[in-house]
Amino acid sequence: MLETMRNQAQSWIAKFILGGIALSFALWGVGDYFMGSRVEFVASVDGKNIDSNEFNQIYERQLSNYRSILGKQFSKEAMEQYGVKNETIQTLINRRLLLDEANQFGLVAAEPVLVARVQGNKAFQSAGVFDPQRYHALTRNMGFSTTRDFETEERLNLMIDALQQAIAGSARVEDSEIRTKFDYEYEKRVIAAVAIDPAHLIDSINISDEQAKQWFEDHQQNYKSPLRVTLKAVVIDPKELAKDIQIDEADIEAAYDSMKTEISVPEKRSASHILVRIKQDDEAGKAEARAKIEAALARINAGEEFAAVAKDTSDDITADAGGELGFFTQGTMVPEFDQAVFSMAAGDVSDIIETSFGFHIIKLSEIQPATVKPLAEVRDQIVNKLSLAKARDEAYAISQNLDNALGMEDSLSSAAESVNLKVSSIGPISANEAIGDELLGSNSQLRVLAFSAMPGEAINITELNDSRFVALEAVERAEPEPLTFKDAASQVYIDARAHEADVQAKQKATELLAAAAGKNPDDIAQDSGEAKYLSKEVSRNGAGDESDWLTINIIDAAFHTGKGAWSQEPVKTSRGYAMVYVQDVLPADEADFEEQKESLRYEVMKSKGAVRFARWMATIRDQHDIEIYDKVLSRF
CATH class of the missing domain: 3.10.50 (Chitinase A; domain 3)
Structure with a gap:
């Protein structure tokens, strides 16, 4: 198993849940700004302490996550019932043990693997490409002093991932287990x-x-009366910024050249057809249909008008129009029909074509060649696209300036004023009323943030799906009061x-x-x-x-x-x-077994691997001296 673990250190997998607890340690922060200079210990592993700063940072992040999810249902009492505090300390202990085990096995995180993990993180990308500026800003927002600190933490996470994968991946699956699961799942x-x-x-x-x-x-x-919140808001909207952005003519022409495929009008062809339908698995009927379509083709070849034969013979709804289908692009019709039409010359009549609908005779009436729209026709479209792209970059830069200002000022209003941004006021407003609000009503994510934010909390800037950046500050919360x-x-x-x-x-x-x-x-x-x-x-x-x-x-x-x-x-x-x-x-259909066998094997192995890892983790814990200081934890 040791060799397997070392090999696994060369690959990385998605962040896993330590001990079944959903905490993402990739978002760890550093420092002791939550607890000032006073440091207490919440637990120890073999005499090595876990201090209150480390615990509190993760615990507060978890509470913030739950607050965002639960909204007005959030309470510290609910968190006690969910056992969040205990889950947090148990995860920290498990992490400490896993790192010790990984070090003993000599697991390391290779530099290329780390680079791939960081640059592949979509949070650090702009337009699908790794953005160093965004990377520096976001890691700083996470609480890391430098990107090097973040990368050090990621190296540790990679080591833990490799260890977990090695242990879970060593589970063996018998064919009988796959059969049992198949019978269970597919009945x-x-x-x-x-x-x-x-x-x-x-x-x-x-x-x-x-x-x-x-x-x-x-x-x-x-x-109870509804919760009402009073908010301050700053919105950085790329669409508004785009109105003031000027685009150079050279940029417009360069974009036009690069977009020619996108703005081209594909070739279109106009055709008519005669269709004689056939029924599947009806050989006698198929023979009759072929005789009918062959007779129609003979009449056309003898000089009769295609439209007249179509009206007299075709089973299609286009028969009354002489079989006219109008213009269409390649790929619109079924493959056999499409291939015939786009290999013909204008005026040609095809031989008999068989498709899933029946037998066809096709006449190609006209070809409209592919064209590229002139610049004048798409100029506004290009300008809008380039302006919005520049505006999104500008919005991101402004959001970072605002974020820096928030770190130095004591309110959203002061921070916004220092970077020349407008602040709006919202409320007092309830959750139902917020649906009709111009800002909050436009995004459900914002409404969750608005009603979970607490006065005095750190202000975060949220990037919405429409590329707007929004900062909300809770000024006041009127908590629900009992009704008579x-x-x-x-x-x-x-x-x-x-x-x-x-x-x-x-x-x-x-x-x-x-x-x-x-x-x-x-x-x-x-x-x-x-x-x-x-x-x-x-x-x-x-x-x-x-x-x-x-x-x-x-x-x-x-x-x-x-x-x-x-x-x-x-x-x-x-x-x-x-x-x-x-x-x-x-009962499960035997015909599906071979097709599903490998995916079922993976599911069984994954399930057994999780059990194997949990048992291994329990064994490791039994081998160490673990102490939790409940008195200290009770103060959180």
């Missing part, structure tokens, strides 16, 4: 379901004032009725299932007054039927149920509580 079922929809019951449900008030008391935490029953009453009655309808739907489905033995889906549908749904042949992963009623929960219940049987309990779906019935079970 199919035909599924029927009858769903009791709460919406069909809600009109019959009345909620008294006492019930509504009790519901409100029991669920008061759900009735009077203010929430209308929604309370709606929610209480919906809940009661849901309860009754589940109860009805449960009772019907209890009496379903010996009944088929049609019987249950009649008893319940609800519709029956029936799937096509569907695999465990849902392949085979994309019907929206066929949810993963229904499929999962069906694959835990035998043929001719009902699911043990109703399945909650968006359409209500579904009673699931397996109408048929179809």
Whole structure:
């Protein structure tokens, strides 16, 4: 295994998850600006300490990631429930152990591998090409003093990758395991379901004032005013910058020359045809069709007008127009037809051509040669393209100037003023209102950032998919406040009725299932007054039927149920509580086995490799003295 590990050190793989914890250590920072000069230790491995700065930097980054994802649902309490703090410290410990093991095995990260990893990172590219300026700026934003510090960290990550790959890749897969997985993955079922929809019951449900008030008391935490945020924003928009950019005539002409393929108009040909359709696997019908098309060709060769024969003979909808198809470019028609048309001269009539549609005779009427649009026609298009490209570069440069200013100023307004950028104010505004806001409504990513940002936090500049750069500063957050029953009453009655309808739907489905033995889906549908749904042949992963009623929960219940049987309990779906019935079970098709064998082998090896690595990691941990200082961790 040692030799395998050394060999694996010469290749690199995607960032892997240490100990099953999703932390990207490629984004590590350095320094101690979170904790000032006070350094405590959160854990030790064989007497070597992991300090609080190292932990806090990664932990805060994780909290920021969760805040962006969860938005207003984010809270420190939720992070405690998710175990983020424990996952962070366990990952740091695992990383320390892995680096020690990699060093013992003599694993190294070769310079070409490191260069490929860095330059292949799309975050460091502009227009698909490695951008040194962007690389320096982004690594600095990550918290690295220099790119050399970042590259040192990446070398360590490459060593860990090689070690993990060597251990996971040593797993062996037996043919019997592939067969078992194939049978499991490719078995199919035909599924029927009858769903009791709460919406069909809600009109019959009345909620008294006492019930509504009790519901409100029991669920008061759900009735709060919306979170409102007040923001400052700076937008660097390449489209606006492009309006003031002048393009030299020489650049326009050079772009025109390079774009000639892009702005050319391809050759077009106009043709007419006669089609006699044939049915697949009908040899007698095919012989009749050939005789018919041969007779048509004989009439044309004898001097009859092509259009007249087409009107009299063709089975195509173009028959009344004499078979006229109009102009089209190469590649538009089916291959056999296309090849014939684009090998003919104007005025030619083809021999009989067979395609998947039937037998054709083609007449080529006219050829329009390929042309290149003149510069005058595409000038505005070229100017706009060049202006926007320059504007994007300028926007990026301005964003870096703003980022540098943010490091020296104490607010977005001050930083923006120092680089002559306009600041706009937004809010107070709620999440629903933000959808209608000119800036926030234009991008869902911005809305997440707006409602996850906290006053006093570091201000980040975000590059959007449309190439705009946006900086948002949270000025104020008006946290949700509990509503009174009077203010929430209308929604309370709606929610209480919906809940009661849901309860009754589940109860009805449960009772019907209890009496379903010996009944088929049609019987249950009649008893319940609800519709029956029936799937096509569907695999465990849902392949085979994309019907929206066929949810993963229904499929999962069906694959835990035998043929001719009902699911043990109703399945909650968006359409209500579904009673699931397996109408048929179809074993995996042997014809697919050879085709899927290698991909299944890879999946099994990957799964076994992950288990192997986890066990190896546990063994390594048992060999070391690991201590976690919970008292220090509790302060985070």
